[in-house]
Amino acid sequence: xxxxxxxxxxxxxxxxxxxxxxxxxxxxxxxxxxxxxxxxxxxxxxxxxxxxxxxxxxxxxxxxxxxxxxxxxxxxxxxxxxxxxxxxxxxxxxxxxxxxxxxxxxxxxxxxxxxxxxxxxxxxxxxxxxxxxxxxxxxxxxxxxxxxxxxxxxxxxxxxxxxxxxxxxxxxxxxxxxxxxxxxxxxxxxxxxxxxxxxxxxxxxxxxxxxxxxxxxxxxxxxxxxxxxxxxxxxxxxxxxxxxxxxxxxxxxxxxxxxxxx
Amino acid sequence: xxxxxxxxxxxxxxxxxxxxxxxxxxxxxxxxxxxxxxxxxxxxxxxxxxxxxxxxxxxxxxxxxxxxxxxxxxxxxxxxxxxxxxxxxxxxxxxxxxxxxxxxxxxxxxxxxxxxxxxxxxxxxxxxxxxxxxxxxxxxxxxxxxxxxxxxxxxxxxxxxxxxxxxxxxxxxxxxxxxxxxxxxxxxxxxxxxxxxxxxxxxxxxxxxxxxxxxxxxxxxxxxxxxxxxxxxxxxxxxxxxxxxxxxxxxxxxxxxxxxxxxxxxxxx
Amino acid sequence: xxxxxxxxxxxxxxxxxxxxxxxxxxxxxxxxxxxxxxxxxxxxxxxxxxxxxxxxxxxxxxxxxxxxxxxxxxxxxxxxxxxxxxxxxxxxxxxxxxxxxxxxxxxxxxxxxxxxxxxxxxxxxxxxxxxxxxxxxxxxxxxxxxxxxxxxxxxxxxxxxxxxxxxxxxxxxxxxxxxxxxxxxxxxxxxxxxxxxxxxxxxxxxxxxxxxxxxxxxxxxxxxxxxxxxxxxxxxxxxxxxxxxxxxxxxxxxxxxxxxxxxxxxxxxxxxxxxxxxxxxxxxxxxxxxxxxxxxxxxxxxxxxxxxxxxxxxxxxxxxxxxxxxxxxxxxxxxx
Numbered sequence: 001x002x003x004x005x006x007x008x009x010x011x012x013x014x015x016x017x018x019x020x021x022x023x024x025x026x027x028x029x030x031x032x033x034x035x036x037x038x039x040x041x042x043x044x045x046x047x048x049x050x051x052x053x054x055x056x057x058x059x060x061x062x063x064x065x066x067x068x069x070x071x072x073x074x075x076x077x078x079x080x081x082x083x084x085x086x087x088x089x090x091x092x093x094x095x096x097x098x099x100x101x102x103x104x105x106x107x108x109x110x111x112x113x114x115x116x117x118x119x120x121x122x123x124x125x126x127x128x129x130x131x132x133x134x135x136x137x138x139x140x141x142x143x144x145x146x147x148x149x150x151x152x153x154x155x156x157x158x159x160x161x162x163x164x165x166x167x168x169x170x171x172x173x174x175x176x177x178x179x180x181x182x183x184x185x186x187x188x189x190x191x192x193x194x195x196x197x198x199x200x201x202x203x204x205x206x207x208x209x210x211x212x213x214x215x216x217x218x219x220x221x222x223x224x225x226x227x228x229x230x231x232x233x234x235x236x237x238x239x240x241x242x243x244x245x246x247x248x249x250x251x252x253x254x255x256x257x258x259x260x261x262x
Numbered sequence: 263x264x265x266x267x268x269x270x271x272x273x274x275x276x277x278x279x280x281x282x283x284x285x286x287x288x289x290x291x292x293x294x295x296x297x298x299x300x301x302x303x304x305x306x307x308x309x310x311x312x313x314x315x316x317x318x319x320x321x322x323x324x325x326x327x328x329x330x331x332x333x334x335x336x337x338x339x340x341x342x343x344x345x346x347x348x349x350x351x352x353x354x355x356x357x358x359x360x361x362x363x364x365x366x367x368x369x370x371x372x373x374x375x376x377x378x379x380x381x382x383x384x385x386x387x388x389x390x391x392x393x394x395x396x397x398x399x400x401x402x403x404x405x406x407x408x409x410x411x412x413x414x415x416x417x418x419x420x421x422x423x424x425x426x427x428x429x430x431x432x433x434x435x436x437x438x439x440x441x442x443x444x445x446x447x448x449x450x451x452x453x454x455x456x457x458x459x460x461x462x463x464x465x466x467x468x469x470x471x472x473x474x475x476x477x478x479x480x481x482x483x484x485x486x487x488x489x490x491x492x493x494x495x496x497x498x499x500x501x502x503x504x505x506x507x508x509x510x511x512x513x514x515x516x517x518x519x520x521x522x523x524x525x526x527x528x529x530x531x
Numbered sequence: 532x533x534x535x536x537x538x539x540x541x542x543x544x545x546x547x548x549x550x551x552x553x554x555x556x557x558x559x560x561x562x563x564x565x566x567x568x569x570x571x572x573x574x575x576x577x578x579x580x581x582x583x584x585x586x587x588x589x590x591x592x593x594x595x596x597x598x599x600x601x602x603x604x605x606x607x608x609x610x611x612x613x614x615x616x617x618x619x620x621x622x623x624x625x626x627x628x629x630x631x632x633x634x635x636x637x638x639x640x641x642x643x644x645x646x647x648x649x650x651x652x653x654x655x656x657x658x659x660x661x662x663x664x665x666x667x668x669x670x671x672x673x674x675x676x677x678x679x680x681x682x683x684x685x686x687x688x689x690x691x692x693x694x695x696x697x698x699x700x701x702x703x704x705x706x707x708x709x710x711x712x713x714x715x716x717x718x719x720x721x722x723x724x725x726x727x728x729x730x731x732x733x734x735x736x737x738x739x740x741x742x743x744x745x746x747x748x749x750x751x752x753x754x755x756x757x758x759x760x761x762x763x764x765x766x767x768x769x770x771x772x773x774x775x776x777x778x779x780x781x782x783x784x785x786x787x788x789x790x791x792x793x794x795x796x797x798x799x800x801x802x803x804x805x806x807x808x809x810x811x812x813x814x815x816x817x818x819x820x821x822x823x824x825x826x827x828x829x830x831x832x833x834x835x836x837x838x839x840x841x842x843x844x845x846x847x848x849x850x851x852x853x854x855x856x857x858x859x860x861x862x863x864x865x866x867x
Contacts (some may be wrong), residue, residue, distance in 0.1 A: 002441065004441045004442075005341070008337045008338070009341055011334065011337050011338065011341075012337070012338040012341045012342065012357075013353070015334055015338055015357065016353055016356040016357050018375075018408075018409070019357060019360050019380065019409060019412065019413070020356045020359075020374070021361070021375070022371035022374045022375045022381075022409075023360070023371065023501060025374045025375075025381065026370065026371070026374055027375070034377065035379070060516070072278075072512075075274065076274040076275040076278055077275060079271040079272070079274065079275070080272050080274070080275035080276075081385065083271035083272040083426065084268075084272070085266045086264075086268050086271075086460050087272075092527070095272070095276075098279060098284070099279055101283060101287075101514075102283060104510070104513055104514040104517050105287075105464065105470075105510040105513065105514065106469070106470025106471075106472070106486060106506070106509050106510060107470065107472065108470065108472050108486050108489055108490060108506060108509075109290070109470075109489070109506035109507070109509060110283075110286075110287075112489070112493060112502055112503060112506050113286035113287050113289060113290045113503075113506075114282065114286050114501070115285040116286065116289050116290060116293050117285060117289045117501065118282075118286070129302070133282050133412050136278065136282075137279075137282055137283055140275070140278075140279075140353065144275075153569060154630070155625070155627075156623060158627045159627055159629060161335070161593055161614070161621070161623070161627065162621070162623060162626075162627030162628075162629070163629070163640070163644075164593075164613070164614045164615045165591065165619060165620065165689070165698075166422070166615075166617075166619065166640055166641030166644060166688065166689075167615050167616070167622035167641055167644045167692060168402065168615055168640075168644045169615055169640075170264065170267040170615075171267070173280045174271075174643060176640070176644075177629055177631070178630075180629075180631035181629070181630060181631050183631075193657055195362045199362050199363065199364035199367075200364065201364040201365055201473040201476075201502075202471070202472045202473060202486075204366065205472070205476070205490075206490075206493075216366050216367075216473070218469065218863055219364075219366050219367060219370070220366045220473070220476060220477060222484065222693050223366065223369065223370050223373070223477050227378060228379060231370060232374075233490045235367060235370060235374060238367065242362050242363075243359070245362070246359065246362055250338040251428055253292075
């Protein structure tokens, strides 16, 4: 083996260790009786229960917010993606650019803009819906792009013409032909939206109130004020929620690849 | 007929984006001019020494993150893409699993690595009798941003490396080029579009990242932290708005430049 | 075959001054008139870009004609009726089968959209799949059947809605040559059996001959000849038709007796080849290919290549000098 290859391999392994070791430490710390005295003190699930006692509401709220965000992005994002692909041309590109803007603007700035505009509406400001709005803004581009990509991967116009020639109205074609054939993209988009929503912090930290804390907000709170074992156990809970979503995302990406039109 | 159908499909998303993106962003503009500094708040990021220093340090950290991440990802992606060996899939999984970690969790990882009770502190105490702690400084922030960026960039670069025609490298080798020459003359030019796109994304994300800095310390002066403290602690909405707009412009510009350079679509978190 | 199947159905079609200009001013179709009685199969034949697909899409409702043009089904103006309400059966070049549905679901989709109850729908789908010989594949996903089978699913799907007019857009062009030849005959048989008004677009003149009751030869956005296959083959209207349909020789008129300055067109079978004699047109054999029933010769006539057919038993070889005569009844002369 060449020296340069050996060095590259070593670097790769070191970087992998850099990424994995802290996460492993956190997992171990979350189930250790005492982090500072090491594993010799034994393992325990007490910290997990403690996290549940202290932060169950944030975990459940994050799940609810993620699902609500998913519903909204599906309802407004999937039709919008189809419209943009159908319409094409310069106007559609400008519309796509605008929808994608929240990816280029830091979450903090977006949150500030939302608070300045709608912070005065008390019912909205104190409800989880305010956070859902922020999450939809941030995740909508991912849903739209994912669906647009899959629509562009097959000859949607041909299938649309085909269904039209058989007497199907535009809405019927959308429901019967476009939605089923765009399913891999919708699924991939949905997983991305849920994953991003559960982990979103930048917007949420600004938008939340003491009564609408989410999981990442709770995490920040525990990192600042709780003992390391509780913070680690809480992080472990987060890992357990997020890793299956990531695995599913990669599985969907693999299934979605070999597609063709008949 | 078909126009009306497309309009109706787009309407819900359009109303949402208008109400919760365009109107609020437009509202940010006059707010920024309403404070003690008036419209010159927009220039504060250049004229006020404190904000200027913050802007510079934010740019430096983001640029350093981008350069280091690209270098690491280019080496690792080529190592992983060009060969199959036992444990390769595991290695790829290890390199990409922090993909969806929010900034706060990344901050916690940095604390576990280089904080007061961190691995580096324990190791250095055992070896040199002295605890090395750098989590709560700009150095710690840089480590955090690397932790955050490496998985994303590696994925992009790996995809680009896999599309690279192996015959190019073989041809260069047959002509007698050494590994460094091949990198400089063949591989890097071929990867350039992907590197520019991924680098811009990495830079924009690092500019706007807030969670990591927030977790590590409130003392680190990067732009998002300053916006946050001005808004919540100082109650200085105007400056926060002006700095937000400045920050948004920088990140948007970075992505727009990259897109013009590559034609690819880039996005920041 | 029941009586109902053999009687002609479908609508008559009239096209009145329908043209199509694309943005940018490119005229894809000059204003065109065309009448098609119910039950007739018309083939639009021409090279790519001649406007045949554009004309087909105007009939389908996939594009609107320029102002002033009209499309009528059974005398009723349908120009502004969108495709989904025109009741045209369309077989697309790449079939446009729905990958999310099985063979039977594809065929039954048009009936489902029309709200036909499942029982009668299933019966009709079964009947059609039987007819095209795909009954045993009805539950297959459409990406698990062959190209030829897809083509027949597309045809059954288009027929299922009992269309007023069946439109076929180069339905055989996605298949390889051997299969295309086989399915050409099959398709001609099925279309006769459906006895439906149909327009079939192709650039393949053999396909046009096999399928059409009449053929409209198109060139540069116009119908240049409309007639039976025999008409088009035997009496080409102009140089383009003469050159496009079938194998055709062309010689400057001065080389043949009595043709003047015009250009002469004639088919290989119209050429009589004899021993060289004074006063006749003399040619040199450059190639001779044995075809079983006949021998195809390539002759050199004053630097022009001419194809001719002679009985297989005539021992003509490359290098032989021959005389050449063309049957005046089968000689077409067009001014240059």
